Amino acid sequence: xxxxEVLLVAFATIVRKEVTRFVRIWPQxxxxxxxxxxxxxxxxxxxxxxxxxxxxxxxxxxxxAPGLIMMSVMNNAYANVVSSFFGAKxxxxxxxxxxxxxxxxxxxxxxxxxxxxxxLAVGIVVTVIAMFFTQLRVSSAAAVAxxxxxxxxxxxxxxxxxxxxxxxxDDISIIxxxxxxxxxxxxxxxxxxxxxxxxxxxxxxANPIVYMVDTFRFGLLGAAHVHVGTAFAVVSxxxxxxxxxxxxxxENGTGIKS
Amino acid sequence: MNALEIEGLEKVYANGTRALHGIDxxxxxxxxxxxxxxxxxxxxxxxxxxxxxxxxxxxxxRVFGHDLTRxxxxxxxxxxxxxxxxxxxxxxTGLEIVVNQAGYYGLRRRLAMERAEKYLGLLGLWExxxxxxxxxxxxxxxxxxxxxxLMHEPRLLILDEPTAGVDVELRRSxxxxxxxxxxxxxxxxxxxxxxxxxxxxxxxxxxxDEGRIIERTxxxxxxxTLPTETFVLDLDATLDTLPDLPHYALRLRDPSTLEVEMxxxxxxxxxxxxxxxxxxxxxxxxNKSNRLEELFLRLVNRNPELTNDNGQx
Numbered sequence: 001x002x003x004x005e006v007l008l009v010a011f012a013t014i015v016r017k018e019v020t021r022f023v024r025i026w027p028q029x030x031x032x033x034x035x036x037x038x039x040x041x042x043x044x045x046x047x048x049x050x051x052x053x054x055x056x057x058x059x060x061x062x063x064x065a066p067g068l069i070m071m072s073v074m075n076n077a078y079a080n081v082v083s084s085f086f087g088a089k090x091x092x093x094x095x096x097x098x099x100x101x102x103x104x105x106x107x108x109x110x111x112x113x114x115x116x117x118x119x120l121a122v123g124i125v126v127t128v129i130a131m132f133f134t135q136l137r138v139s140s141a142a143a144v145a146x147x148x149x150x151x152x153x154x155x156x157x158x159x160x161x162x163x164x165x166x167x168x169x170d171d172i173s174i175i176x177x178x179x180x181x182x183x184x185x186x187x188x189x190x191x192x193x194x195x196x197x198x199x200x201x202x203x204x205x206a207n208p209i210v211y212m213v214d215t216f217r218f219g220l221l222g223a224a225h226v227h228v229g230t231a232f233a234v235v236s237x238x239x240x241x242x243x244x245x246x247x248x249x250x251e252n253g254t255g256i257k258s
Numbered sequence: 259m260n261a262l263e264i265e266g267l268e269k270v271y272a273n274g275t276r277a278l279h280g281i282d283x284x285x286x287x288x289x290x291x292x293x294x295x296x297x298x299x300x301x302x303x304x305x306x307x308x309x310x311x312x313x314x315x316x317x318x319x320r321v322f323g324h325d326l327t328r329x330x331x332x333x334x335x336x337x338x339x340x341x342x343x344x345x346x347x348x349x350x351t352g353l354e355i356v357v358n359q360a361g362y363y364g365l366r367r368r369l370a371m372e373r374a375e376k377y378l379g380l381l382g383l384w385e386x387x388x389x390x391x392x393x394x395x396x397x398x399x400x401x402x403x404x405x406x407x408l409m410h411e412p413r414l415l416i417l418d419e420p421t422a423g424v425d426v427e428l429r430r431s432x433x434x435x436x437x438x439x440x441x442x443x444x445x446x447x448x449x450x451x452x453x454x455x456x457x458x459x460x461x462x463x464x465x466x467d468e469g470r471i472i473e474r475t476x477x478x479x480x481x482x483t484l485p486t487e488t489f490v491l492d493l494d495a496t497l498d499t500l501p502d503l504p505h506y507a508l509r510l511r512d513p514s515t516l517e518v519e520m521x522x523x524x525x526x527x528x529x530x531x532x533x534x535x536x537x538x539x540x541x542x543x544x545n546k547s548n549r550l551e552e553l554f555l556r557l558v559n560r561n562p563e564l565t566n567d568n569g570q571x
Contacts, residue, residue, distance in 0.1 A: 003331055006364025013361025020354075092345035096406075099309045100362035101334040258271065258312050 010102040011110050018114025022080055022121075029080070029118060030125060033072040037126045040068050041133040044190065056192040058221055065130045066217040067189030070151065072126045074184060074209070075176070077119030077152040081111050081159030082172045089163065094256055104250035108160065108243070115156025116149070123148065136220055143228055144219035150235045151212045157242040164246070164255045188213045193225055208238050259323060261287045261414045261445035262308070267317035269303050269469075277303040279469040280317065285447055285462070287322070287413075290440045292456035292477070293449045295466035296558055301449045302342060304466070305418050309339045321414055335363065338412030340403050342419045342449075348392035352383055355391060356406045363410035370409065377405040381435065397428045404432070408439070415439065416447045421455060433459055453551040457481075467558045481549055484522075488546035491516040494539035501536035503529070517546060 022029040041061065049060035056063050088094040097107050130136055138144055158175075166172045187209030193201050204210050211231035218224035224231075249255070262285040269278040278300050285291045295301045306312030308319055308326070319326040324333040346355045353374055360370035378384045381401040386394065391402065400420060407415060417436075421429040429452075436459060440446050450456055456463060457477060465473040473480070496513035506529060507519040516538070518529065533540060 001335065001364055006331075006335075009364045009366055010362050013358055016361075017354075017358055021349075024349075088347070091347055092343060093347045095309070095311055095341065095345050096359055097362055098311055099334065099337070099339050100359075101331045101364070102362060253313055257310075258306070 007102060007106050010100065011106050011113075014097070014107065014110025015113045015117070018080070018084060018111065019117055021084060022114070022118045029076070030122060033076060033122045034125050034129060037068055037072055038129055040064075041130065045133050056194065057223060059134075061134050062221065063192070063217075064190055065134045065136060066220045067187075067213045069123055069126050069130060070213050070216045071184050071189055073119040073123040073148065073152060074155045074180070074212070076122040077115040077155040078159040078162075078176060078180065080118040081115040081156045082163045082166070082176075083159075084114065085111055085160055085163035086166050086169075086172050089166075089256060090169075098256065105247055108247055108250060111160055112153055112156040115159055116152040119152035119155065120148065138220060139222035140219045140228075142219075143215055146232060147212055147215040147219060147235065150232070150239055151216075154208075154212075154235060154239050154242060157239065157246050160246050161242065161249065164249045166255075183207055183209050188225075208234060211235055259287050260320075261285050261289065261322060262447065263318075263320040264304070264308075265318045267304065267307065267319065268315045269300075269307065269312065270315045277469055278307075278315075278317075281466070281469070281471055283464055283471060283474065285414075285445060287445055288440075288443060289445055289462055290437075290460045291445070291447045292460035292463040293447060293466060294453070294456060294463055294554060295449075299466045299558075300469040301466055302418060303469075305339070305341075305416055305449065308337070308416060309341070310334065335410070336413045338407035338410065338415040340407045340415070340417040340420050342422065344399050344403070346391055346399075346402065346406065348390070350391055351388050352378060352391055352394070352398075352402050352405075353387040355402065356409050359406045360409040365410060373409050373411075374405075377408050378402075381405050382431075397424045400424055400428075401432070404435075412444065414445045414447070418449050419451065420448070421450065421452060429455070453554055457550040465554060465557050473557055477550065480553055484549055484553055486519050486521050487549060487552075488517060488519045490544050490546050491518065491533075491540050492542045494541050497538065501533060501538050503532050503536070506532075 044064060045061035049064070052060040054060070085094070088097075127136065158180075162172060162175045186204065187207050188204070193204045193210060196204060205226075211226055211234045214224050214226045215228055215231040215235075218228055262283070264281055264283040267278050267281040267283075268276075270276050281300070281304060283293075283304075293301055293304065303312055307314045308321075310326070310330070319333075321333040322336050324330075324336065326333045350358070356374045356378065357367070357370045360373055361367075365373065374387070375384065378387050381404060383398060383401055383405060386398065391399065394402065400423075404417070404420060407417075420436075421432055424432070433455065436446060436448075446459075448456065448460060460477055462476050463473070463480065464471050490511070493514045493516060497510060497516070498513065500508050500510055500516075506524070509517045509519075511517050520526065520529070530540065
């Protein structure tokens, strides 16, 4: 049997399995972000946003729309991989893959692709909802596509690393609750970092989510605080570092082999 | 060619437990091989390492000549594993589970569906292929794990206690199925606590105890070394005293049950003739315990009295 074909089919199988999983449980995966984002748009965009006025040169609802889309994409890419991989560990069916003739990078790529696809699927749903509240247009398709891809890959990798270390179900909610949510909320989704005092603005630049949200906002609205090239470089660096770490953990068998 | 070659296999767990002390083992191609041992002897660790689920500390494993570390792709392609614990997704259907497994071995969807129909059919699961696996009974789940392991038609199938907890009827049907698979050319390595199962199915065995192989031989040869065999005779009528048969070691278990320990060379027909002459009529006869079980217990220094009549150690 040709090795390349085996690996390709194995990769496609993991991706199909992942997509089937999140589509089958769509009331848990697709519907909640649609509902919560509708509420965000109604409350923060329409009701409060009308009193806020301009933010970064745009109406408040236009300003927060890219950040809200990005927030859904990040959360869902992460949630897909962390819950699926930890579930596979918990029920031991990760062993189905570990005994098969596929290298760890195929397992990594399969799960990450599953996370990317859920992130993008939810992103599309939230974008459609956003269009009821604001007139979105694309200023730079390349920036939108590029930063979406890197962001979903990064958060999928984060979910995988979390799942590898997790020993119980509580462990897969600690990082999203105590690390990701604060970083996302402080990542310029709801406000322009120009509003911050100089010190906190500098601190904000250590938050990679600032680069993702800002670049995505640039892709849609055409205005950015951070240089787009710098943003891509920073996020790519995070992707490479976390990808290498996740692969190293799988190769070591951390959390999955004794 | 040998199906499986293990040399100097050692395993020390992170907590310092030494599970394997340099195991050497060869399983010939086409064999039906039993790996026996008491609980905690190292059977599952050995299978875990062969399955790539447990990291070895030292040693080499070759599957049909392919080194499991350096030529893992070829080695794993030749290997099918049926683990001891249920390890498939409880939310997927039987069909999804086996088709996905085929995909992990590079089988395209159409071929995977054909194989699924074949193996789920052979194991009596086809009618329930679309049921979520969590709704299947224990016996169905065991069969599903066998079907899953066969999807890529491995040349070496390793089963870790495949019939644990299944009823007698299902166990017998699984024996027949495995014998057919073996006759078709698949080498089978089996671990089991049912020594009757090993005696019925396997041609060769290895006994592992405290992380070391203490016996590796053919079952026929091993059974031939058994010096005595104890039979239980159910009597037609009750007895108050033992019949006087000087050359036979008799014991009255209760007034209607006689036990006799036969040494090699003693003639069963002669025993029956003498019992008949003493007006003792036999209604039925059985082994007190499984022959392999007696040998197993001697080898691992366990007390034979601890075993039960079902052949379970």
